[in-house]
Amino acid sequence: MGYPAAVWRMPHAQELNLLISIQDGIRQQIADLENLPACFVIHPFESPSSGESYILEGDVLITFSEDMQLLRLTNRLGEEQPAVQQLFDRAKQLSAQDEVKPVVWNGLSRRSETDPASRAHYTQAVEKAVEEIRAGNFMKLVLSRTKPGHYSKDFRPFQAFLRLCSAYASAFVSLVNLPDRGEQWMGATPETLVSVSADGIFKTTSLAGTQSIKNAEGDLIPPKKVLWGQKEIEEQALVSRYIIECFKKIRLREYLETGPKTIRAGNLYHLRTDFEVQMKEVNFAELGTVMLKLLHPTSAVCGMPRESARTFIKNIEGFDRSFYSGFLGPVQMAGESALFVNLRCVRLSEGTATFFAGAGITEDSDPMREWEETEMKCETLLSVLT
Numbered sequence: 001m002g003y004p005a006a007v008w009r010m011p012h013a014q015e016l017n018l019l020i021s022i023q024d025g026i027r028q029q030i031a032d033l034e035n036l037p038a039c040f041v042i043h044p045f046e047s048p049s050s051g052e053s054y055i056l057e058g059d060v061l062i063t064f065s066e067d068m069q070l071l072r073l074t075n076r077l078g079e080e081q082p083a084v085q086q087l088f089d090r091a092k093q094l095s096a097q098d099e100v101k102p103v104v105w106n107g108l109s110r111r112s113e114t115d116p117a118s119r120a121h122y123t124q125a126v127e128k129a130v131e132e133i134r135a136g137n138f139m140k141l142v143l144s145r146t147k148p149g150h151y152s153k154d155f156r157p158f159q160a161f162l163r164l165c166s167a168y169a170s171a172f173v174s175l176v177n178l179p180d181r182g183e184q185w186m187g188a189t190p191e192t193l194v195s196v197s198a199d200g201i202f203k204t205t206s207l208a209g210t211q212s213i214k215n216a217e218g219d220l221i222p223p224k225k226v227l228w229g230q231k232e233i234e235e236q237a238l239v240s241r242y243i244i245e246c247f248k249k250i251r252l253r254e255y256l257e258t259g260p261k262t263i264r265a266g267n268l269y270h271l272r273t274d275f276e277v278q279m280k281e282v283n284f285a286e287l288g289t290v291m292l293k294l295l296h297p298t299s300a301v302c303g304m305p306r307e308s309a310r311t312f313i314k315n316i317e318g319f320d321r322s323f324y325s326g327f328l329g330p331v332q333m334a335g336e337s338a339l340f341v342n343l344r345c346v347r348l349s350e351g352t353a354t355f356f357a358g359a360g361i362t363e364d365s366d367p368m369r370e371w372e373e374t375e376m377k378c379e380t381l382l383s384v385l386t
């Protein structure tokens with residue numbers, strides 16, 4: 001019906017959540033986590049100068065089980081509201097149709113296995129980045145690329161979302177409808193940027209270092225047997241150091257740091273360190289908002305030093321990252337907020353599917369291996385959706 005909407009599943013959760021914003025457009029506002037009403041926030045990689053995020057207001061909030069049983073419904077506008085009535089009538093009609101029409105899976109299609117021009121552009125950018133790092137201008141740069149696909153009119157994004165949910169239990173899986181832009185964004189990200197629980201626990205993570213879960217023979221490497229090279233260890237340590245620098249800026253010393261440990265994200269292993277703060281103990285109620293401003297974009301998706309890395313990325317990548325490597329997630333849902341880095345994602349618009357993936361570049365980077373890494377990251381979605 002053309003409303004802004006989001007459907008998501010939290011990591012390791014069974015419940016699915018749907019938010020429908022009965023509004024003409026999407027409000028832009030600073031993501032002030034403590035003072036926003038229940039909503040879904042989406043924010044691009046490049047923050048606008050106003051610092052504002054897109055806020056999808058939680059006018060209708062529905063929680064349901066994986067087998068589509070309704071668990072909870074909140075309707076902020078009231079039953080009598082004509083737009084809400086229309087919405088519920090339409091939902092009834094559709095569910096009646098679905099009962100008679102068996103659901104057929106219509107996946108996305110890849111445009112090509114590998115586009116040589118795109119690979120050449122990316123590997124040349126990596127070479128340039130390595131030169132810059134060796135010259136001492138940067139410590140780390142994260143370079144990304146896109147991969148095109150397409151989908152037909154019969155493609156049902158919600159079915160695709162359900163597939164991602166069942167394939168990736170530990171990911172934050174989401175599908176966001178942005179009618180103003182004629183776009184939908186879908187993804188299964190492994191990376192928490194900032195979360196604040198109802199009982200005042202703040203969390204953030206540093207995630208970096210990537211390898212396939214399979215060895216050259218195609219056998220699964222057990223997590224305990226995973227070995228990391230110096231390049232990945234340093235690359236991830238840099239992100240941890242960046243987070244600690246952010247804590248230092250606000251003179252926060254009482255944080256718990258756990259890791260790094262090997263975690264699995266679909267077809268990939270990463271290194272992750274978890275940071276936790278008891279907000280009541282440090283008497284810092286706005287920690288979530290303050291850290292969100294300081295952290296985004298972290299050196300897991302941008303680089304160090306941050307501002308010059310951002311300029312370098314903009315000049316060399318040759319496309320707008322838009323919401324890729326920005327952040328998204330529910331805010332103030334039963335007192336909890338959880339924002340994730342928008343990775344392993346695809347933009348759906350007018351039949352074109354655009355997959356986004358990047359890789360952290362250090363002085364030891366090999367351009368072809370970084371390209372392969374972005375291919376594997378695109379596979380996280382492609383293997384489930386095609």
Ligand SMILES: C=C(O[C@@H]1C=C(C(=O)O)C=C[C@H]1O)C(=O)O
Nearest residue numbers: 208209210300343357358359360
């Ligand atoms: C940039 C991406 O992922 C990030 C970069 C990683 C890396 O360089 O090893 C690993 C995890 C993410 O923090 C992506 O998925 O596109």
